[in-house]
């Protein structure tokens with residue numbers, strides 16, 4: 001029932017944890033967590049009544065009524081602060097940041113935050129560190145021609161500025177999977193396209209920006225090549 005994106009989210013949840021899926025919509029993830037025996041304590045939450053109705057239908061159809069709590073909640077406002085693993089998937093990076101940063105009890109290094117942004121990923125990475133969170137790892141996923149990344153995060157308690165390069169690729173170079181490599185090549189291609197567009201501009205500031213973007217693309221390419229050398233593969 002789950003797509004690859006949500007399967008990766010499920011895989012990052014700790015066995016037996018008290019879980020909340022924020023913005024659950026269809027509640028596929030909570031149903032999977034129970035059916036795959038990952039946890040027995042999961043809440044499916046959504047801010048809108050219609051998706052929550054849809055969640056209740058999926059839960060009933062899966063024979064899991066009474067086993068999954070459903071809560072109408074804006075972000076984490078009505079969620080039990082004892083929740084250990086929080087999933088926020090399928091939303092824009094800015095909304096994910098807003099939901100997370102307005103919850104005080106999430107600022108606990110014991111909690112795990114599993115975040116899957118659809119847009120504004122560089123913004124989310126930067127904002128997480130600025131606010132005092134950290135990314136433990138990232139799992140890139142490609143599905144139906146789209147690239148996604150799932151961020152496993154926790155409260156760090158120390159605010160930090162990240163580099164522009166880190167905001168673009170986060171911890172993807174560390175994941176070492178073929179999907180991670182594809183993701184990075186995709187980023188290189190995207191950056192080079194932007195740089196090519198800016199290079200043609202008359203404005204010297206734009207041409208300077210093109211050089212900076214090209215340098216970022218080159219840095220990512222160098223990272224990829226050095227990783228291959230480390231693992232003994234040919235450049």
Ligand SMILES: C[S@@+](CC[C@H](N)C(=O)[O-])C[C@H]1O[C@@H](n2cnc3c(N)ncnc32)[C@H](O)[C@@H]1O
Pocket residue numbers: 006022023024025026045046047048051073074075076088089090091095099
């Ligand atoms: C695109 S769906 C994602 C569903 C599922 N999490 C997934 O990744 O497939 C986004 C859901 O987030 C819900 N949502 C949007 N803002 C929210 C908020 N502030 N708090 C809780 N849920 C929210 C929407 O109602 C919608 O059901």
